[in-house]
Amino acid sequence: MVAAFDGWNDAGQSATNVVRHLVSRSPMLEVGHINRDGYYDYQTARPMQCVIQGTRRVLWPQTAFYDITIDDSLHILAQLGPEPNYHWMEYCKESLHFAQQYDVHSIVTLGSMFAECPHTRPLPMDVSIDGEQTDPDSEYNGPIGIPHLLDALALEDGYDTTAIWVSLPQYLGSDSCPQATLQLLDELSKVIGVKLDAKDLENKAAQWRSHCDIMVRSxxxxxxxxxxxxxxxxxxxxxxxxxxxxxxxxxxxxxxxxxxxxxxx
Structure with a gap:
């Protein structure tokens, strides 16, 4: 299972865009939701109104699960939704219930954050496997988000876990960052042992770097x-x-x- 969440854990929409990329590039089926009241403050995660073929609909914050076919031998259960405001333990337990239903054996959480790093170098990556940082210099102490808790509870339940985080240049603001999404996707490829299609992202990342160069030169x-x-x-x-x-x-x-x-x- 690969999980990413909108909000505090998703600088530049870099983590959630990995899941959106997989959903758009691979055969998939939407297989479930977490949408009951009690998880969200609707003044923070507001419902959205949209008009479809002349009919008004109200879309409430919810988590969706997608069964994504990577190849004949590998499926990914992708989890995508806004970080809940309340009842994190219950939310994570519901998430792990989906993982159990789909015979998931390993769980990967994705995140992105702003940091003091230049766009002209590979963006810093932090990876932990089964709760242990692969780089001892990257040990983190501080506030956590829902990916951290899901990773910890999954590990307690006996799943293999990997947490992948990327840092974005804070001087570029909150616009989407294809370079960060590309690096997360590449690291995910290493974890699952299959090269994931990144052609569109590679082009977008090159355009992003060019745009950043122009902005800095000016x-x-x-x-x-x-x-x-x-x-x-x-x-x-x-x-x-x-x-x-x-x-x-x-x-x-x-x-x-x-x-x-x-x-x-």
Whole structure:
């Protein structure tokens, strides 16, 4: 099962757009909903009105489940909906009931968040498997969203779990970010062991990067800020690359850091 939720856990709609991409690109069947009252504050997650063939309909916040056929041997049960405002434990138990009905053996939760990172580098990814971070430097302490709780309860119930998060440049605002969705999809491909179709996303991600380049070039202050983010990102990556290379490499890093700080005086 792959789960993504609108709201706090979905910067730039990057996580939920993974599920929307899968739904639009693969044979699928909508197989269930969580839509009972009690989960949502309707002043926060408001009902929507739409007119279909002259008939007015009111659409209430709800979670949908899709049976997506990836190939003859693999189906994904995709969960998509707004993060509930209330009764998180009961909501997660209902979600896991669907997983049990469809003989799910592993659960993947997706999330995205804003961070100080440049668009000119691969966006930072955080992955945890069965509750353990794959990168010890990425240990998180702080507020959590519904994906964190679903991951924790699924693990308690004996499921294999993977949580995949991507960070987006906060200076770009809340517009959709195809690059982040693409990276989440690529990581999901690794988890399930099947290369998922990403052609449309690859084109959209390239257009997104071009748009970001133009925006940064037209703003001198923003360009300077992105230069600083690039340097900080490269230094962190450089440090990771040489931490296991022995004392001479560590000494080299110290010298480079001292030289950089001298240049800033």
């Amino acid at each position: 703003n001198a202050d923003l360009a300077q800020y992105v230069d600083q983010l690039e340097h900080d990102t490269d230094m962190r990556q450089h440090a990771k690359d040489i931490t296991t290379a022995g004392a001479p490499a560590v000494e080299q890093l110290v010298q480079e850091a001292e030289a950089y700080l001298s240049d800033q005086r």
